[in-house]
Structures are given as structure tokens and as C-alpha cells.
Amino acid sequence: MPASTKRHPDFYFDEPETVTFEIDGVQFRPHLFILQRYCGLFRDMPAIAKKQSDLTSSESRIKLRDILPSDRNNKEMSAEAFELGLRVLYPEVLLVKPIKIMMEWIQVLEISHRWQSDYMRRVALAHLEGYKQYMSLSERCTLGNTYSIISWVFEVYRELAMRSGSMSSEELDLIPLRIARECSWLVNDSEKSSCTPSLATDAWHHPRHSRSCLTMHLQ
Known part of the structure; x- marks a missing residue:
């Protein structure tokens, strides 16, 4: 592993049936079946399928920027955002840092659209329902229009x-x-x-x- 990269402390699993992503010098190695079960983006991605023959090799890394389009603000997904997405997909019992902040759940809502994950969207909306009382009408309407929450x-x-x-x-x-x-x-x-x-x-x-x-x- 190059000196400039490091393994994520929680989401680098040295196990079979995993795939390695590198973002901002951080390597993530989540389980492929979890990504493909809950996220349409990874399920249909040619780059993922091509790597399946070498899933156990940590040298088989995928640059996230090569497979994931920029967001509506033309920003690439950061390592922090990728971690946030995985924190939703993996069971809470495995998490060191459960998501408890409204802004993080709003970010999860954004990630759910980029990853094409209905599951992540449902989880994010379920938690954000409890925060609506703290949002202004403008904030609620903007989120509703942006993420099609009719x-x-x-x-x-x-x-x-x-x-x-x-x-x-x-x-x-x-x-x-x-x-x-x-x-x-x-x-x-x-x-x-x-x-x-x-x-x-x-x-x-x-x-x-x-x-x-x-x-x-x-x-």
C-alpha cells in the first residue's frame, strides 16, 4: 500500500467478497453484497463487475471519482461522505459513531440519490421526520423540492x-x-x-x- 494512503479504521474488511475503494488517500473495503443489495449504482456498475475476479486483492482499488458522478454542485464525494454512507448500510451494532446529527442525515439523503439507494433514502427520511420541527418552512420546502419529498x-x-x-x-x-x-x-x-x-x-x-x-x- 502506498505511503500516501491509509486504511479506514472501521470500514476496511480484510475478507473475501469485498471491494476496495480509494478516496482522498483513504482506502475503504466494504462487502460487495451489501453495496449491491442496497444501492443500484454499485449493482449495475461495470467497474465493479470487472473487479469481481480479484475481490480478495487489496491492490485491486477503484477510484471513486472514476465511477461516481459529481453532485449538483460539481463536487466529488469526499472520504467523510463515503464513510457516512457506509454507516447507514452497516448494522448500528458495528458502528463506532452512530449518526445523530440532522445535517448528517440531510447528507445521507443526498448520498442516497447519488448511490441510487431507496433503503438509505427511507432511513434518512425516517430520522429527518423527527427534525422537521427545527426546520423553517423554507428549509423544508427546499429539501422537499430538491429530493422529491412531495x-x-x-x-x-x-x-x-x-x-x-x-x-x-x-x-x-x-x-x-x-x-x-x-x-x-x-x-x-x-x-x-x-x-x-x-x-x-x-x-x-x-x-x-x-x-x-x-x-x-x-x-
């Missing part, structure tokens, strides 16, 4: 539709343009009645207020 997006729309009081310009930005256009007269009413960017309370309680627009589209 129920979260609808929940945000329902909260906006059923809540009494004014709607801020930031909250209005959460509404799809198609719906916002139908309610755009509220913005004009607000500008006439208030110098602030928030929608005026009077306009909000108008018979044709934005709650009616949202409620109509949620039915």
Missing part, C-alpha cells in the same frame, strides 16, 4: 394556506410561479397598503386571499 412540499403549502396572518415575501417565494401568478394581485395590494415587503394583513383576509389560491391547488 409530502413535505404539500405540508408547507398547507401550513401557508391554513395559517392566519400575513405571508412574508420569502414565504411567497416558496409557492410555485404558476400558483403565485394567480395570487399576484395580493402583492400589488400589499405594496399599496404597506411599505414593507410582507403581504398586508388586510389583503391576506380578503375573500380572494392567497390561502384560497393555495387551498384550491392542494385539493
Whole structure:
């Protein structure tokens, strides 16, 4: 093993039926059947199949950047992110560091999409349900739209539709343009009645207020 690389202390298994990945100078050697059982990316990957004839050799390394596309921000997956993904796939009893932070579960949600893993997505969403109360409407809506969590997006729309009081310009930005256009007269009413960017309370309680627009589209 080159001096510039090191084996991961928890996820380098010197056993048969494993495959070695090298990321940022760190070698991971997880069990192939776990990757292929839970992640479509590894199940159908030609590079993995080619290495199956030499699975017991630690010199048979796969550079993750050669097989995994960059994320939506054009960033390659780091060793820390790869470790996080494995921490979800392996039984918790084997883990030294269980995942207990909201931001890590959000990262797991991102990894689940890149690894094409419905299992990881379900686990991440199950844990994130407990953190929703700490998220703003904007954060929940952004995550919902980014990762196709339709129920979260609808929940945000329902909260906006059923809540009494004014709607801020930031909250209005959460509404799809198609719906916002139908309610755009509220913005004009607000500008006439208030110098602030928030929608005026009077306009909000108008018979044709934005709650009616949202409620109509949620039915």
C-alpha cells in the first residue's frame, strides 16, 4: 500500500467478497453484497463487475471519482461522505459513531440519490421526520423540492394556506410561479397598503386571499 494512503479504521474488511475503494488517500473495503443489495449504482456498475475476479486483492482499488458522478454542485464525494454512507448500510451494532446529527442525515439523503439507494433514502427520511420541527418552512420546502419529498412540499403549502396572518415575501417565494401568478394581485395590494415587503394583513383576509389560491391547488 502506498505511503500516501491509509486504511479506514472501521470500514476496511480484510475478507473475501469485498471491494476496495480509494478516496482522498483513504482506502475503504466494504462487502460487495451489501453495496449491491442496497444501492443500484454499485449493482449495475461495470467497474465493479470487472473487479469481481480479484475481490480478495487489496491492490485491486477503484477510484471513486472514476465511477461516481459529481453532485449538483460539481463536487466529488469526499472520504467523510463515503464513510457516512457506509454507516447507514452497516448494522448500528458495528458502528463506532452512530449518526445523530440532522445535517448528517440531510447528507445521507443526498448520498442516497447519488448511490441510487431507496433503503438509505427511507432511513434518512425516517430520522429527518423527527427534525422537521427545527426546520423553517423554507428549509423544508427546499429539501422537499430538491429530493422529491412531495409530502413535505404539500405540508408547507398547507401550513401557508391554513395559517392566519400575513405571508412574508420569502414565504411567497416558496409557492410555485404558476400558483403565485394567480395570487399576484395580493402583492400589488400589499405594496399599496404597506411599505414593507410582507403581504398586508388586510389583503391576506380578503375573500380572494392567497390561502384560497393555495387551498384550491392542494385539493
